[in-house]
Amino acid sequence: MLREIRPAIVLLLLLTAVTGLAYPLAITAIAGVIFPTQAQGSLIEKDGKVIGSALIGQEFKEDKYFHGRPSATLAPDPNDSSKTVSAPYNAANSGGSNLGPTSKALNDRIKEDVEKLKAENPSQPVPIDLVTTSGSGLDPDISPEAALFQVPRVAKARNLPELQVRQLVEANTKGRFAGVLGEPRVNVLALNLALDGASK
């Protein structure tokens, strides 16, 4: 048994160096050359400043923008570091609500959101993704139905014809991968940037 001690130490160190340092550092170097944008986090810059990542949702509250899904992410309470406070789309602390199907708190929150949205657009059924929080709290997408649902509000706030806004939504709708995988979706940040471009 004693002769197993040397490999237990030496081989562990060798394999650790290969898998824990050489491998991730090599991948970092290669990825930085062949996929530089993705490797940095698919950042979007405007006037030289980073305004977000194409893959990370951000909070939109103004009427003139399409809104993303509700987000359950938290941040440490500035007054008491042992507690947390709601901080939607906190990309330094991802997470979901973790409320279960029979949670009263969840049901009350959804109900409130449904009523708000019904008041905003009574003509269409409320899309489920607009009133549920995502798993990461950073979902960059909404369903095409959820985008179309918001068209009247956005068009009104921007004084644009609804048709033009609807066309922008359609242009920013992405289908399933190869027509099969995943779900159709609209990237909220991309749509809003296109909208800002069109309003100028």
Added chain:
Amino acid sequence: MTAIGWFQIILYCAIVVALVKPLGWYMTRVFNGEATFLSPVLRPVERGFYWISGVDERREQHWLTYTVAMLLFHVGGFLIIYGVMRLQAMLPFNPADQAAVAPDLSFNTAVSFLTNTNWQNYGGESTVSYLVQMLGLTHQNFLSAATGIVLAVALIRGFARASVRTIGNFWVDITRCTLYILLPICIVYALFLVSQGMPQTLGPYVDATTVEGAKQTIAVGPVASQVAIKMLGTNGGGFFNANAAHPFENPTALSNFVQMLSIFVIGAALTNVFGRMVGNQRQGWAILAAMGVLFIAGVLVTYWSEANGTTALHALGLTGGNMEGKEVRFGIVASSLFAVITTAASCGAVNAMHDSFTALGGMIPLINMQLGEIIVGGVGAGLYGMLLFVVLAIFVAGLMVGRTPEYVGKKIEAREVKMAMLAILVLPLMYLGWTAVAVVLPSAVASMANAGPHGFTEVLYAFTSATGNNGSAFAGLTGNTFFYNLTLASSMFVGRFFMIVPAMAIAGSLAQKKSVPPSAGTFPTTGGLFVGLVVGVILIIGGLTFFPALALGPIVEQLASNANTLF
């Protein structure tokens, strides 16, 4: 449920099955010590490793030596993770200035990654440095996965060999597994993931000013290199807190599909390695078929339940299924499928929050883990877990006809059956025992995020996941407390090693036996009858063990949910 949804599920199963034979062929060559297309590059490296560490690659080990070598290897692995977590503040690659991790949390995490559980009581981006992610966690993702695989191979050798005392050399197996199987796949896989949008950088977190002018700090890091092995090795510990639901950890529907494939591929291919090594590939296909039956049944229930939604949602006029805790780019079907896969294998990565699943939809992941994660299972661990059930099923069949049971030419006797029972019984002892303790301790009850039966399910899920070395969570439970850090660590430890040691004992005892040629009275173990028997034994043993606990949790919750009773 939609036609396109079913098509995605069928496509997934078809690709997994198609990969079984080629990968099984390749892995068999690697573990038989034969040359592969990578040998010209890797063979010199491999020999160099043996030379430096004093390993004689021709010397094989007795099962006890093999097991001790594996345990010694883990002591060192534990010290490395614990050390870098405690000392991260003083070490490089820490751009977010993370402070030293608390002792109980470091202990929990070290055990967690060592045992291939990768339960996370820490939030990745808010707790640990890049160095911990790489040197502590990525490396152990490789080595705990390789350990699972080589132990399964050692057990297979027990079945395949006759009248010998040795079952292979642990050092050779672990080196070859890491160099020839895991690393090459991960290099290609990690680069594919980056192409999909997964970050791979050592730069600091990015400060963005959003379109509406708010501040957003975006956590990045060397994500892709870790995620590749996290999925391939069925580790499942996320780089980020939200795991594979995080857009950086699973950017597209394609990355999601490939991640799901990579969870199952090695575990499924090991059934083929088994078949090849015992000299009849149909033996491997029979095992895979038993796994497949249980898997499809699970997918059916979860997909149906999630697509259906809940009475509470219907009452608000909402249709389209239960989207709470799910991402739009995956939708209902890819989230349901992922949940069943990740718990059937002992991966534990999640692309949706299981805590927010419907009661029945969330019960299937729980059952998958309570059955011991034998449906494909963790790399290696799934196969040796399944073989323990096969031993029992063969024993039951033997009792029915009054003959000494045989499996692939080996007589299954008292010693093997005792060891299999020990391994199978120790799991419920941990998850049911600790759950019982937790629900009567007020401080442990305080950690529940949900009231009513769902709170109970959170605790049961946590101990089940830890014991099964899965690592997925009903994540509402606040697990980072002294009580849960220690009890969950003990569950992970017992769940891993009290399964491994009996399995190795069986390997050693089988290898010494003579091989019995099949006769007219041999129970055929490649047909539908055998598959049905194995599935039956799994469900009966499982059902009797944990059905009462399920009745208190998800089952009663589903009834409450149907009646729109909220807590």
